[in-house]
Amino acid sequence: MWLRVQRWRGVVLIAIAVVATIWLSFGNQLVLYIHPRYIVFTLIMGVLALGLVIASLVVRTHPEDEEEPSPRGKVLSGIGLGVAALIAVAMVIVPPATLTSATASQRDINSTTLGAETQSVTAADAASVATFTTFTVVDWASLLRQTSDLTFYEGKPVDVVGFITADPDDPANMFYVSRFVVTCCAVDAQPTGIPVFLANWQDTYAVDDWIEATGQFGTNPSTASKQSIALHPDAVTKVDQPSEPYLY
Amino acid sequence: MWLGFGVVGIAALLGIRAFLEGSGFSLPNELQDLLTLSISVVIESLPFVILGILLSIVVQVWLPDGILMKYLPRNPVLRRLCISMFGIFLPVCECGNVPLARGLIVGGFTVPESMTFLLAAPIVNPITIITTHQAFGFDDGILVARLLGGLAIANIIGWLFSLHPRQDALLTSSFAAECRRPADEHGHSRTSKSVDIFIREASVIMPALFIGALVAGAIQVAVPRDVLVALGSNPLWSILAMMVLAFVIAVCSNVDAFFILPFANTFMPGSIATFLVFGPIIDIKMLAILRTTFTTRVLVQLTVVVGLLSALVGLVVNYVA
Numbered sequence: 255m256w257l258r259v260q261r262w263r264g265v266v267l268i269a270i271a272v273v274a275t276i277w278l279s280f281g282n283q284l285v286l287y288i289h290p291r292y293i294v295f296t297l298i299m300g301v302l303a304l305g306l307v308i309a310s311l312v313v314r315t316h317p318e319d320e321e322e323p324s325p326r327g328k329v330l331s332g333i334g335l336g337v338a339a340l341i342a343v344a345m346v347i348v349p350p351a352t353l354t355s356a357t358a359s360q361r362d363i364n365s366t367t368l369g370a371e372t373q374s375v376t377a378a379d380a381a382s383v384a385t386f387t388t389f390t391v392v393d394w395a396s397l398l399r400q401t402s403d404l405t406f407y408e409g410k411p412v413d414v415v416g417f418i419t420a421d422p423d424d425p426a427n428m429f430y431v432s433r434f435v436v437t438c439c440a441v442d443a444q445p446t447g448i449p450v451f452l453a454n455w456q457d458t459y460a461v462d463d464w465i466e467a468t469g470q471f472g473t474n475p476s477t478a479s480k481q482s483i484a485l486h487p488d489a490v491t492k493v494d495q496p497s498e499p500y501l502y
Numbered sequence: 503m504w505l506g507f508g509v510v511g512i513a514a515l516l517g518i519r520a521f522l523e524g525s526g527f528s529l530p531n532e533l534q535d536l537l538t539l540s541i542s543v544v545i546e547s548l549p550f551v552i553l554g555i556l557l558s559i560v561v562q563v564w565l566p567d568g569i570l571m572k573y574l575p576r577n578p579v580l581r582r583l584c585i586s587m588f589g590i591f592l593p594v595c596e597c598g599n600v601p602l603a604r605g606l607i608v609g610g611f612t613v614p615e616s617m618t619f620l621l622a623a624p625i626v627n628p629i630t631i632i633t634t635h636q637a638f639g640f641d642d643g644i645l646v647a648r649l650l651g652g653l654a655i656a657n658i659i660g661w662l663f664s665l666h667p668r669q670d671a672l673l674t675s676s677f678a679a680e681c682r683r684p685a686d687e688h689g690h691s692r693t694s695k696s697v698d699i700f701i702r703e704a705s706v707i708m709p710a711l712f713i714g715a716l717v718a719g720a721i722q723v724a725v726p727r728d729v730l731v732a733l734g735s736n737p738l739w740s741i742l743a744m745m746v747l748a749f750v751i752a753v754c755s756n757v758d759a760f761f762i763l764p765f766a767n768t769f770m771p772g773s774i775a776t777f778l779v780f781g782p783i784i785d786i787k788m789l790a791i792l793r794t795t796f797t798t799r800v801l802v803q804l805t806v807v808v809g810l811l812s813a814l815v816g817l818v819v820n821y822v823a
Contacts, residue, residue, distance in 0.1 A: 260705060261701060262701070263705055264701065264703070264705035264707065264708040266508070267712060268552075269508060271544055271545070271548055272548070275545055277516065278545075287546070288542065292546070296546075296548070296549045298549075300552075303548075303552045309693075310701050313693055313697045314694060315694055315698040316690050316694060323676075334709050338709040338712035341715065341716055342712065343515060344541075345541050346515040347515050347518045347522060348519070348522065348529065349522055350538075351538055353535050353538055355531065356535050356723070357722075360725075362726070437757060438546065438754065438757035438761060439546040440538055440542035441543055441546070441751060441753055442751065442753050442757075442760075462531070
């Protein structure tokens with residue numbers, strides 16, 4: 255029995271992981287885990303793996319006599335296999351989800367210069383009003399990093415979608431409209447966000463709510479916050495999580 | 503019959519999932535993120551592991567016996583130097599290289615030779631070179647330091663372990679036993695042999711990949727990133743911080759340059775070079791996978807030596823740049 259489990263555990267784990275991956279791709283949910291540019295490669299290798307899994311059930315193999323591990327070895331690999339099985343099962347039964355504010359605060363919003371060159375101040379200055387409404391959280395965060403000159407933001411309407419993370423310095427009146435930026439997979443997701451001033455926002459909204467915020471940037475009235483500029487929202491509306499929650 | 507069990511089992515799990523989705527079930531944030539991160543590591547690594555197993559099958563079953571050996575120089579140092587360049591032709595990142603390196607040992611390479619390949623390949627592989635160049639160009643010598651540093655470290659490690667009097671003792675007992683098995687001469691078909699290797703390699707690598715992914719996810723949920731970023735501007739601390747980051751993040755060498763690019767303004771170039779040299783060789787997921795093949799003692803020695811050498815690469819870059 256033990257030898258049989260030992261022999262087949264890998265094939266079973268591959269089968270579960272591959273089926274879960276292919277299933278996710280049908281629902282367009284693979285993007286919750288990896289960057290879209292890897293999807294084709296992942297699926298090709300997944301189909302090959304599935305072929306090998308089926309071959310391993312169909313083709314007659316000639317397993318060598320393997321030794322049973324020591325009792326201690328059995329306990330250790332039993333625990334290991336249990337843990338692996340737990341993730342494999344979770345992979346299938348737990349509905350896939352985007353990363354949450356817990357990871358955003360852990361990784362410190364805007365702590366890196368990711369997307370620093372997405373928008374340049376000079377180019378943005380010359381752009382039309384229609385262009386600004388297409389700007390994402392990442393575009394605005396990039397501009398905010400480059401200039402805190404208020405005149406630059408005058409007459410530039412903001413319309414962004416993201417999830418709420420509380421500002422650590424003034425959680426009562428400030429939050430960030432945030433998005434994760436992914437370069438390879440969820441593991442490297444970097445949180446980016448723009449500060450919003452809205453007194454007592456927690457009465458109406460909760461952390462992790464997906465919202466669309468419109469308004470303009472102005473001086474930040476909050477004294478506790480470290481941000482000198484914040485979005486003064488005209489409207490904050492709850493929206494559904496976008497089908498591609500990460501930005502690239 | 504087993505196929506039937508499998509299909510019914512997976513269908514049942516998917517049924518539970520549909521039910522959970524319908525019932526609006528959700529986990530606490532930290533737990534959900536732990537799961538998302540761990541699954542992300544598995545999904546991202548799996549294609550490379552499969553590719554690695556396929557290449558390992560090709561080397562062991564489909565290439566004519568001894569063809570790789572035939573053209574390699576006899577002098578051990580030159581031989582390892584050639585082997586460390588193999589990776590240029592193999593776009594597989596670190597976790598995929600483990601099954602391949604195991605295949606090389608079974609196929610007659612010595613343990614240090616296979617180790618040299620294993621350590622150099624993820625760094626000199628063509629995709630890694632292209633992405634590193636896209637991210638950094640030739641700025642601050644980061645790309646050059648990564649390539650030369652990686653090759654040097656792989657060859658030094660190969661040389662160090664070649665001094666060990668009992669090569670068998672470097673391997674786990676189960677893998678050493680596998681290597682001692684005589685080459686199959688019962689005339690089993692190549693297909694049968696290939697499938698057998700797939701089953702055996704999957705059995706060894708997959709549990710390790712899942713456990714490595716879980717540990718990597720757990721560390722990410724538990725360790726605040728700003729602790730590391732705060733250390734960025736000090737020449738020595740930034741190097742250590744980057745090694746810790748590389749160890750924790752366990753991101754694949756094909757794309758790690760893009761991952762680290764946004765940190766380039768806060769961290770010194772030497773520490774970026776250290777990240778790019780250390781990360782592909784040692785990280786939490788890799789150690790879990792390497793443990794299938796090498797003893798704990800070897801892995802500790804490997805980690806210490808690679809850590810010191812990559813820190814040295816970083817210090818040199820900081821000094822020169």
